[in-house]
Amino acid sequence: MxxxxxxxxxxxxxxxxxxxxxxxxxxxxxxxxxxxxxxxxxxxxxxxxxxxxxxxxxxxxxxxxxxxxxxxxxxxxxxxxxNPPVHKNVRNEEVLRMFLLSTLPAAEARVLLEQTAIEAERELAELTEVVRAQDARCGEEGLWFGRLAAEFGLRQHTATLDWARWALANLSA
Amino acid sequence: MxxxxxxxxxxxxxxxxxxxxxxxxxxxxxxxxxxxxxxxxxxxxxxxxxxxxxxxxxxxxxxxxxxxxxxxxxxxxxxxxxNPPVHKNVRNEEVLRMFLLSTLPAAEARVLLEQTAIEAERELAELTEVVRAQDARCGEEGLWFGRLAAEFGLRQHTATLDWARWALANLSA
DNA sequence: CGATGCATGTAACGCGTTACATGATTAC
DNA sequence: GTAATCATGTAACGCGTTACATGCATCG
Structure with a gap:
């Protein structure tokens, strides 16, 4: 629906x-x-x-x-x-992959975590540009909600990046 | 698949x-x-x-x-x-709702953002408990990856919460 | 006049949900 | 004995993907 x-x-x-x-x-x-x-x-x-x-x-x-x-x-x-639904149906292959990293040897899991970090960095760089462009045209009508969405993406990617780094730092220990 | x-x-x-x-x-x-x-x-x-x-x-x-x-x-x-897929297919009704908040009057959008924040807080509290319990049993085999998943959830919810607060702070302005 | 992009549609198949359907075991 | 929980299955339908199919307009 x-x-x-x-x-x-x-x-x-x-x-x-x-x-x-x-x-x-x-x-x-x-x-x-x-x-x-x-x-x-x-x-x-x-x-x-x-x-x-x-x-x-x-x-x-x-x-x-x-x-x-x-x-x-x-x-x-x-x-x-x-009327938001009570039960939220999540289906995210990305996250599923993260959860199943355990089934790989540590060295391979590390490689995948590094890739995750690199991708998050790339997305962050792109989005930062988008936001910069949006803020430059600050004040225009209808822009605010695009800004809202971009900010959401920014924060999600930052969280993923930090998580991957945290995982890498703790994996070898 | x-x-x-x-x-x-x-x-x-x-x-x-x-x-x-x-x-x-x-x-x-x-x-x-x-x-x-x-x-x-x-x-x-x-x-x-x-x-x-x-x-x-x-x-x-x-x-x-x-x-x-x-x-x-x-x-x-x-x-x-x-072999992770090149193209990531996202389908998240939650996020779609956030993106479409624009179609509501500001006062109603505000209510929904507040609900989002409250739910994120609740989830965070729950997860924090889970992590505390996990850390208490620190060192057990097989626990690390449950910890990895919990940490991911923790950071995602924190990001959502911060975003909702940021949006509320900027909405009235 | 040929390539590219605009523009719309549908048929077959696979994945996912809802609902229906059944019966055994356990705990009280 | 009866209610709850364990335990498995399937049929119908709806949503989503892939592939097939067609033709007009524009630019060079």
Missing amino acids: SLRFALLGLLDDAPGSGYELTRRFEHTLQRYAWHAKHSQIYPELTRLADDGLVAVVDEGARGRRTYAITEPGREELREWLR | SLRFALLGLLDDAPGSGYELTRRFEHTLQRYAWHAKHSQIYPELTRLADDGLVAVVDEGARGRRTYAITEPGREELREWLR
Whole structure:
């Protein structure tokens, strides 16, 4: 069900076609929150339109249909946000791998931890750039929530990096 | 495919039946890494046995079958760990919700952020207890990797808590 | 006029959830 | 004896991925 709300969220920001929403997914939600391919997005947009939560507001070249969120769609999205689920279903292969490091000899586990640290550093460097660019344009409307997401990523990666370093420091002992 | 490796990982720690593995899932991997229900676990164990990666080592009351990992199973698990995927597929409803907070009026977003902070605090308190207990039994074999996982959770929750507080502090401004 | 990118769709298959279904053992 | 827990299974459905399939528009 989350895909619907991811799409409604993107459309709440601005109208877009299936093709464009697929790109926006890649550039915004993909990294930390959610991912979906066009083969899933197109049918879901059709269903959302059938349910009246989005509407086609423009048709352009090459059969392009631009969708916009409707008022019922906005209300549906808000309702979803107001009622978080009690049980959180986590499924993160990255973390699973970390948990199963135990099954490797220490030397190999160490290599993987080092890779984890390096990747976290790289992501941190990228995100720091993003935040710097955002802060430079400080004050613009609608920017705040992109900043919120970036800050979240920043802190998650920092935590992972620190953890990997801590693990490496304690592994040899 | 990850379910296979989650099961192999649990069995690498100790043999167990489908029922028992379901419980172990709940108590170990569920929170941060992976979750699965018995209806998925039983058929997967059958398949793993068919592939020779696990074997039935005991049959007890009520049709209970205890499985153990085999040497080919161990090798398969190690190979999986040694070859992390290039593209990481994230799907985290929690984070998606945070990203879409923008669609709510500030006052409501604030309430949700406060709830996020409270939950992170609660989880932190729980985990801190776990770690304290672990450290008390320091030196035991096999404990280190449980400690590794707990430390990871500790740092993730701390990051989330700090982020929520940062967001609240900056939201009103 | 050919390559690239825009734009949409669907069919088959696999993974995951919910619900249904059954029965043995243990503790009170 | 009856309630709780142990213990296993399967069928139907929904979500997600891969692969197949098509054609228009733009740029050079």
